[in-house]
Amino acid sequence: MVRDYETVFILTPVLSEAQVKEAVKKFKDFLTSNGAEIVNEENWGLKKLAYPIQKKSTGFYNLFQFKAEGSIIDKFETELRRDERIIRFLNVKLDKYALAYSFKRKDRLSSASKEEK
Amino acid sequence: MAQNGEIRYLSPVAVDFKKKKYCRFKKNRIKYVDFKDPEFLKRFLNEQGKILPRRVTGTSLKYQRKVSTAVKRCRHIALLPYVTDMMK
Numbered sequence: 001m002v003r004d005y006e007t008v009f010i011l012t013p014v015l016s017e018a019q020v021k022e023a024v025k026k027f028k029d030f031l032t033s034n035g036a037e038i039v040n041e042e043n044w045g046l047k048k049l050a051y052p053i054q055k056k057s058t059g060f061y062n063l064f065q066f067k068a069e070g071s072i073i074d075k076f077e078t079e080l081r082r083d084e085r086i087i088r089f090l091n092v093k094l095d096k097y098a099l100a101y102s103f104k105r106k107d108r109l110s111s112a113s114k115e116e117k
Numbered sequence: 118m119a120q121n122g123e124i125r126y127l128s129p130v131a132v133d134f135k136k137k138k139y140c141r142f143k144k145n146r147i148k149y150v151d152f153k154d155p156e157f158l159k160r161f162l163n164e165q166g167k168i169l170p171r172r173v174t175g176t177s178l179k180y181q182r183k184v185s186t187a188v189k190r191c192r193h194i195a196l197l198p199y200v201t202d203m204m205k
Contacts, residue, residue: 008194010194010195050155050196050198050201061194063153088195090190092152092190095149
């Protein structure tokens with residue numbers, strides 16, 4: 001059954017801009033090659049952590065929203081766990097209210113970025 | 118003065134009028150509590166970053182459950198601290 005999921009993960013701050021892009025691309029390719037459809041992706045940039053993780057106080061936040069079969073989530077999580085660049089991740093299933101909210105949020109973010117330009 | 122058994126006060130009696138609490142999710146028709154928004158979730162925490170009880174915030178049980186999972190998720194992705202002092 002195809003469901004909606006959302007993943008937030010934090011990459012180590014020691015990476016360069018290009019390395020971050022490459023890591024994000026790796027997971028995106030992993031998802032798409034396993035038959036998932038990426039609905040939305042966000043890059044929040046370098047953010048301060050509320051508490052230190054692995055002795056690091058900052059991290060690159062990234063978000064994926066995707067539609068996928070439930071069976072690939074397990075594989076995706078192992079992949080995330082195996083990667084040393086990832087210091088924390090969170091995978092959640094989205095219900096219908098969350099889905100409606102995510103689209104509203106996307107619209108709000110895109111209109112905000114347009115105004116900046 | 119008090120002719121018909123009625124007691125009269127010189128100064129108005131101080132009745133402590135309590136403002137009725139309400140569930141902000143029901144009132145504003147918010148259906149989903151976002152775990153990615155720590156600024157919003159901070160309204161449901163005390164200075165030490167603990168989740169406030171329902172009797173303080175007035176949130177209905179249904180949404181209190183959602184708030185608590187959202188806060189816990191938010192803590193996991195390090196947007197909110199697990200323990201702290203003087204958060205606000």
